[in-house]
Amino acid sequence: MPGGGGNLEMAEADTVPIEEMMERVTTWLKKVFGNKPIPQYQMNEQAVNILFELAEYNEARVRDLSLVIEGLKELSKEYEAEAKHLKRILSEVLDLPSQKLSGKGTMYLDVVVNSAMTLETKDTSLASFICAINEKMSELYTLESENKGMELELKNLMEKLTTALNLETQLEKDLKRTQELIKVKNNRASNRPRDLEFVNAKCQELRSRIEAAETELAATGFDASLSHRSLVSLAEKLNRLQKEIVPLKKKVDKYHDLPANIPLAKVKLEAVRHELNCLDEKFSKALEELTYDI
Incomplete structure (x- = not known):
């Protein structure tokens, strides 16, 4: 079929170098738009491939149409010869020249000739017309x-x-956003050494001021044990000792109920014995009453 060559050429588009494809696409667009300006389009590989396929298809169709036109011209010559032959038959065999035909006869004859030319038949027989129509x-x-x-x-x-095109637009947006982020990071990175230098200078200044203050305090007879560092150390030691005292306090609390000396301890012991004897007597009486009741 005529369109087969175009499909084959489009299938082979991947083997054509991109530079040649761009050149052929540009030539085709100039031919299509003529003196009009060519619309702007994204010059990327995918767009060029698609336009190249369209150009190949269009050129293939143009070539096919050219072949069809050439064939029609040949058929026209053949039909002209056939018309002359029919005229000769009408005039010589039937002794009926075309000038003597009626208006309808001439019209019918033109219809037959035009139909034969349109259908590309080899003659004007009914069988040729039927075959041509089917074809x-x-x-x-x-x-x-x-x-x-x-x-x-x-x-x-x-x-x-x-x-x-949508993907390319999105990629352009992403690229722009990425470039902006890179720019911000670069600015931060460029400012970081300066900030670090400022911090180092400030630390050095504070060290110098601390050393000067310590020297001044030492000159005035300041007790080093009252310095902030010493006080912090003493506070930490105090906290540690308080934690160590807690279990000792718990042990001492067990002995708080004991008498302060031995005589008091003996008195308390006698009181406990007396209380125990009283309880023993009460228990004996209760036991006797229980036995009596039984």
Whole structure:
């Protein structure tokens, strides 16, 4: 079929160098738009591939149409010869020159000739017309199928192109955002040495001031044990001792109920014994009463 060559060329688009593809696309666009300016488009590999395929398809269709036109010209010559032959038959065999035909006869004859030229028949017989009509119907069905396939392919290409353009736009936004972040980080990185230098200078200044203050205090007879560092150390030691005292206090608390000396201890012991004897007597009486009741 005529469109087969275009499909083959589009299938081979991947083997063409990108520079040659761009050159052919530019030439094709100039040919299509003529004196009009070419619309702006993103010059990337995917867009060039799609435009290259469209250019290849368009050029293939143009070549096919050129071949069809040449064929029609040849058929036109053949039909002219056929018309002359029919005129000769009408005038010589039937003794009926075309000038003597009625208006309807001339019209019918023109219709037959034009139909034969349109259907590309070899003659004007009924069998040739039927075969030509069937062939044209078959070609029409094939062309409609190819046209649907081409439309679907073109639709897919346009969708791919739209997707590619959207992706490119998004990538440009991401690239711009990334560049801005890099710029901010670079600014921070460039400021960091300066900040570090300032901090170091400030630390050195504070060390010098501390040393000067310590020297001045030492000159005035300041007791080093009252310095902040010494007080902090003493506070830490105090906290540690307080924690160590806690278990000792718990042990001492157990002995708080004991008498302070031995005589008091003896008195308390006698009181406990007396209380124990009283309890023993009460228990004995209770036991006797229980036995009596039984």
